[in-house]
Amino acid sequence: MNNQFEEDRENRDAKVKGPKSGEHGSGSQVSNLDSPASPVRPIPQSPDHPITRSPDLQNTGRWRSYQLLLLARLKEMYREPEVIFWVFIFPILLALGLGIAFRNKPADIIRVALVDGPGAAHAMDLLRPAAAAGTVKAVLLPASEAFNQFRLGKYDLVVTPQAGGFEYLYDPARPESVLARSTTDDALQAAAGRKNSVPTSGRISSEPGARYIDFLIPGLLGMNLMNSGMWGIGFALVDLRQRKLLKRFVASPMRRSDFLLALASSRLILMLLELALLLGFGAMAFHMHVAGSWISILTISTLGALCFGGVGLLTASRAQKIETVSGLINLVMMPMWILSGVFFSYERFPAILQPLIKALPLTALNDALRAAILEGAPITHQAGRLLVLGLWGIVCYLLALRWFRWT
Amino acid sequence: MMQSMDVAVRCRDLRKTYEGNVEAVRGLDLEIYAGECFGLLGPNGAGKTTTIEILEGLLEPTSGEIEILGHHWHTNNRELRELMGISLQETRLAEKLTVYETLELFASFYRRPRPIAEVMAELALTEKSDAWVGKLSGGQKQRLAVATALVANPRILFLDEPTTGLDPQSRRQLWDVIRQFQKQGGTVLLTTHYMDEAERLCDRLAIIDHGLTIAVGTPSEMIESLGAHHRVEFDATGIVAGELEPWRALPGVEAIHEEDGRVVLSVREPHETIPALLAAIQNRHGHLLHLTTRQASLEDVFVHLTGRRLRED
Numbered sequence: 001m002n003n004q005f006e007e008d009r010e011n012r013d014a015k016v017k018g019p020k021s022g023e024h025g026s027g028s029q030v031s032n033l034d035s036p037a038s039p040v041r042p043i044p045q046s047p048d049h050p051i052t053r054s055p056d057l058q059n060t061g062r063w064r065s066y067q068l069l070l071l072a073r074l075k076e077m078y079r080e081p082e083v084i085f086w087v088f089i090f091p092i093l094l095a096l097g098l099g100i101a102f103r104n105k106p107a108d109i110i111r112v113a114l115v116d117g118p119g120a121a122h123a124m125d126l127l128r129p130a131a132a133a134g135t136v137k138a139v140l141l142p143a144s145e146a147f148n149q150f151r152l153g154k155y156d157l158v159v160t161p162q163a164g165g166f167e168y169l170y171d172p173a174r175p176e177s178v179l180a181r182s183t184t185d186d187a188l189q190a191a192a193g194r195k196n197s198v199p200t201s202g203r204i205s206s207e208p209g210a211r212y213i214d215f216l217i218p219g220l221l222g223m224n225l226m227n228s229g230m231w232g233i234g235f236a237l238v239d240l241r242q243r244k245l246l247k248r249f250v251a252s253p254m255r256r257s258d259f260l261l262a263l264a265s266s267r268l269i270l271m272l273l274e275l276a277l278l279l280g281f282g283a284m285a286f287h288m289h290v291a292g293s294w295i296s297i298l299t300i301s302t303l304g305a306l307c308f309g310g311v312g313l314l315t316a317s318r319a320q321k322i323e324t325v326s327g328l329i330n331l332v333m334m335p336m337w338i339l340s341g342v343f344f345s346y347e348r349f350p351a352i353l354q355p356l357i358k359a360l361p362l363t364a365l366n367d368a369l370r371a372a373i374l375e376g377a378p379i380t381h382q383a384g385r386l387l388v389l390g391l392w393g394i395v396c397y398l399l400a401l402r403w404f405r406w407t
Numbered sequence: 408m409m410q411s412m413d414v415a416v417r418c419r420d421l422r423k424t425y426e427g428n429v430e431a432v433r434g435l436d437l438e439i440y441a442g443e444c445f446g447l448l449g450p451n452g453a454g455k456t457t458t459i460e461i462l463e464g465l466l467e468p469t470s471g472e473i474e475i476l477g478h479h480w481h482t483n484n485r486e487l488r489e490l491m492g493i494s495l496q497e498t499r500l501a502e503k504l505t506v507y508e509t510l511e512l513f514a515s516f517y518r519r520p521r522p523i524a525e526v527m528a529e530l531a532l533t534e535k536s537d538a539w540v541g542k543l544s545g546g547q548k549q550r551l552a553v554a555t556a557l558v559a560n561p562r563i564l565f566l567d568e569p570t571t572g573l574d575p576q577s578r579r580q581l582w583d584v585i586r587q588f589q590k591q592g593g594t595v596l597l598t599t600h601y602m603d604e605a606e607r608l609c610d611r612l613a614i615i616d617h618g619l620t621i622a623v624g625t626p627s628e629m630i631e632s633l634g635a636h637h638r639v640e641f642d643a644t645g646i647v648a649g650e651l652e653p654w655r656a657l658p659g660v661e662a663i664h665e666e667d668g669r670v671v672l673s674v675r676e677p678h679e680t681i682p683a684l685l686a687a688i689q690n691r692h693g694h695l696l697h698l699t700t701r702q703a704s705l706e707d708v709f710v711h712l713t714g715r716r717l718r719e720d
Contacts, residue, residue, distance in 0.1 A: 245498060245500065245501065252513060253485055
């Protein structure tokens with residue numbers, strides 16, 4: 001081979017272009033550029049490659065392209081501050097905000113408006129022990145103002161003294177109003193001398209595991225896996241297509257499987273970080289207790305990430321513009337944000353919708369994550385949910401394989 | 408056997424009909440010799456990009472035969488990809504990767520790439536090695552696009568409008584790079600709608616219009632085929648717009664047409680024609696407003712063949 005290269009070099013050097021055969025072209029051009037002119041130039045004699053190869057610089061290793069594609073993907077991500085924000089910071093802020101807003105705080109003081117008039121002073125006396133215990137706070141107000149403030153939500157209950165008793169005004173649709181009615185009634189009755197017929201006692205529970213934040217974190221994790229699968233695969237691919245970079249890649253001998261594998265791997269690496277970050281945050285900031293095994297949580301997350309990677313791939317299979325794919329992604333994700341139990345339980349939806357909701361991939365993912373993280377359910381007990389995820393993934397991959405356009 | 412060595416690219420009766428019956432290419436024949444720089448010249452929408460992308464194996468032709476360096480796309484796809492370096496029209500490479508990282512990535516796709524440092528030096532990108540692609544100038548980006556083709560160590564280079572939108576200096580830099588590649592024995596196929604680029608860079612070219620080759624040859628052959636090598640363009644008072652006949656009788660005038668409100672004479676010897684022209688204007692009591700002479704260009708060849716200008720800008 002080396003001799004061949006030497007020969008090539010000689011051929012090259014010997015092949016000197018002839019002088020310009022004639023001036024042509026507009027006179028405005030720079031004339032010191034030698035213009036190739038002779039129509040038939042000597043053809044390189046060597047039967048093999050006419051250009052020097054560098055035999056010492058061979059691409060070693062089957063996986064070098066894959067590694068570099070993966071590295072490129074990761075570098076592009078971490079050099080894009082927005083990605084860092086949306087993938088890592090945003091879910092944490094969301095968890096923090098919602099966790100604080102819905103934290104388990106001591107029971108609210110019940111706000112009662114007491115209509116001024118005959119008997120009001122007696123009622124105030126009766127409520128004094130409850131006020132001292134900090135459960136009820138009663139304020140004396142003229143009738144019109146009391147009703148008005150109740151309507152505006154400033155008071156939970158209006159108590160109007162009547163001949164020999166009291167009338168309660170409350171709103172059955174407001175839980176705090178219902179609670180106010182029964183608590184105030186208990187306080188008044190007890191102060192007036194009612195005796196309990198059966199002795200009862202209560203214990204307080206605010207164990208980690210049953211709080212809103214415990215419900216929320218696995219939901220956010222599922223939502224994050226969906227978001228970054230859809231954007232990280234779907235959007236990224238259409239962006240590459242729009243830039244004609246996909247086309248440029250397939251114009252080279254790059255293995256398409258390397259490319260897709262690198263894309264999927266970058267997704268999984270990101271998933272690990274998202275998982276560690278959210279669960280770590282839950283544990284540190286809210287003393288969340290992770291009941292399930294890491295293996296089962298990892299397995300579920302991986303399956304979820306791959307499933308949404310498939311959905312992302314499918315949404316990206318044809319779209320030529322990032323605007324188109326952004327719309328598609330939101331169209332796919334929006335129903336699941338609401339229906340799949342990210343922020344609140346989907347049990348609130350009508351029973352007729354339940355089978356449909358449970359067939360959604362994000363519902364399956366959220367349920368599986370909650371069962372594993374909160375209850376420690378073994379993976380074998382979640383076969384149904386994993387099957388739903390797997391089916392969505394496989395169907396999307398197969399369709400994407402059929403429809404996907406590289407150019 | 409010898410014949411297939413000499414011809415690097417051969418395509419016969421190439422046709423491409425897009426959905427909706429748009430015939431982008433309508434029976435195109437090409438023969439590109441090994442070691443030459445061959446240009447596809449034509450206006451926008453002539454079918455240049457479709458043709459080059461079919462040759463690059465990125466588009467499936469509706470019909471026609473293609474042979475590149477003795478290989479065919481359906482039988483030797485991978486092999487062919489190893490042999491060719493490609494720069495597409497307007498590829499936007501990843502902005503957050505550095506020049507070096509980009510070239511390293513592309514180099515990894517090939518079995519025997521060229522050393523990256525060497526390619527960067529050749530394209531004057533060494534200083535920009537660690538710069539993000541997004542921070543490069545238009546000329547540097549275009550050079551990088553060509554670098555991703557050259558790092559493949561190709562035998563044949565396909566460049567689709569490599570200098571469109573570049574300033575003159577960047578264009579000349581790229582021309583030098585292409586000539587350098589050619590000097591080392593490489594074959595180049597490029598598309599352009601710049602006639603000066605085609606004239607200065609290409610050994611041979613094909614003028615393409617409406618998906619057909621309307622002329623093939625060396626730039627000088629094409630210009631010589633016009634017969635009259637010079638153009639005399641003028642404008643004067645006292646002449647009637649659209650009235651060309653009076654000027655046809657002037658000595659040495661071979662053809663005549665109007666362009667942008669000026670009369671353009673195709674002449675063999677300007678020094679014979681111009682004095683007669685000045686005298687004729689004076690006879691009509693007119694004043695000369697504008698007079699230029701220039702050598703005929705490929706633009707004139709295109710006007711001659713199609714009756715239209717190559718670029719309408």
